Amino acid sequence: MQKSEVLLHYIESLDVGSRISVRQMAMHQHVSAGTAYRAIKAAKDRGLVATIDRVGTVRTDPRPRSTGTSLTFADLVRIINGTVLGGNAGLDKPLEKFVIGAMKNSAMEHYISRNSLLIVGNREEAQMLALRSGAAVLITGGFDSTKEVTQQANAAALPVITTSYDTFTVATMINRALSDQAIRRDILTVASLYTPLADASYLVVPATIADYMAMNEASGHAELPVVSASGRVLGVATPATVLGKRPGSMIERGMEKHPAVVKTAESVATVNHLMQARGINLVPVVDDAGQLLGVLTKATVLAQLQDVPVQERLPDTIADQLSAALHAQDVADSELNACYTVATAPMMTNKYGALNVGVLSGLITSAASKFLRGQGRQNVLVDKLDLTTVRPIQLTAHVEIKLRVLEINRRNAIFDVDIDADKQVAAKALLTCQLLERN
Structure with a gap:
């Protein structure tokens, strides 16, 4: 097994929420700082780790490569310039709603739900109530949390965040962010349309022109991505690129070597323009490292653009x-x-x-x-x-x-x-x- 794979397996073995650094990994695995850095970067591309402002690099659950259809607590930390006091393992959880803790605990309990956020000052009982009910806590006014609250946050994998802003200001900021997120959800993106890798047709080197012809006939797709053994996109084979090539020839000799590719966050309107301009009927969908995630066809894009639903009215900020x-x-x-x-x-x-x-x-x-x-x-x-x-x-x-x-x-x-x-x-x-x- 290559050293890079060993390091990735080590990162996968860490608990979600664990902090990780180049220095710590280099010392623990007895590798150079450069090797550790490259392994952490590869893990980030796979969604195994994430770098969060004012927290550092932490182990996360791999998430689907999408446009971010929901606001996470990690996003919240960045928006309000907050500091995480505990519950790092829950930073990638979605924020569904927030509640301002301006009432007695007995009345507050009715409004708190799982994956919600309680905005409150230095009220330890209210903070513990939220954590036990499955909600994260945002402490305004720059106050710290107690040891008991931090321990409960870590055990429940629910973030406790502090910010120097007052309650109304952070409520305004979060409300605006949720509104912006709702707008993003209404924008058609590649993430919502592409055919995932498990259901897509593609060729892996060393494949031949004969392999292309067989897969073309079986799948009905004339354009097929060509990937390396590790899954990185190398090109796209089409009838034009294989024309005149012998069936036993390697597929690398019958493919376009610098094909157009798209990422999951790109809008469908942009992809449609790309396909029209370059006269292509299929594009590979890749991640930041160029790994094939799936494919998107022109037929799918056109079908969606012709049937865009009427946008619902967004709630007032x-x-x-x-x-x-x-x-x-x-x-x-x-x-x-x-x-x-x-x-x-x-x-x-x-x-x-x-x-x-x-x-x-x-x-x-x-x-x-x-x-x-x-x-x-x-x-x-x-x-x-x-x-x-x-x-x-x-x-x-x-x-x-x-x-x-x-x-x-x-x-x-x-x-x-x-x-x-x-x-x-x-x-x-x-x-x-x-x-x-x-x-």
Whole structure:
């Protein structure tokens, strides 16, 4: 057995969630650092290990090469710039929904389900409840977990993650990520259409032209991938490439040596364009290492493109909900350009019952965007927000966001913003936006 295969078998023997490094592997297996590095890279191509921000390289379960139809806890760590405190073995599990732990444990239990995420502060009992119910834990505010919580996370293979962001901010980030993921799911990709290797027809060297002819007749496919003994794509044999060759000739002499290949994450529309441009009816589907995963035919692509289902309406993001909470008011003050009242909700408050600063920032940017859209400026990008809070805004307060335009031109808009609560100034802000015009 080759040394590379020995090292791959060693990696496979590690427990899922185990950390692995080039140095540790080189010392344990008595090989050079370069050999260990190449083995870890090969294992990554096979899905045996993954490198996760702020965690390192860890042993994972091999997953199908797809476009990522669900958000995983490893993705979550990257999105919120979090740190994993325990439960590394569960980082590749899918995140199906999240729950904000702003209630008593007895009430919270009803909402927690397997593969969900509980967003909570430094409440050990709530964290343990989530882990025992099959849910991961995200601790906001930068708090650490206790030894007992970490042990439970490791035993249950459920991640416990900490982040310095507040609850509302991370909820917004996760909500947006889940929405983006839903959009990706609706995009047709190679992963959802290709014929897997077990059901595909292909030739393995040393094969001959006669082998091609026999498989062509048996499978009905005129274009057949040619792979090495290890499964790497070497070419594609077609009627044109074998024309005039003797049946006993090696298939390498009757194949296209640099064929078009696609990966599972590519969109079907892109593959269709490739097939049309190059006049081909079949493409090999490969992984990052060039290993054959299966094939995709032109007939399959065209059938799917002609029968694309109507896209369902995506759920509103938290940013959308904040925008919907704003209600335009008539402006009596000539110095103001716009005024919006806010219908506050309990989800917008912090644990003290005051409007969350992250929510307030979102409301200000939503108000400015609404005003600019009313002026025909559809493409707005918030550049800078300087917010100064004067006093807490309570849940029951009547809140007004007053916009005063300081400057507006083709490229920028600058607002002076007053936030009043019950007719008293509660905060002030200076907001700068970029206006992106279409050419």
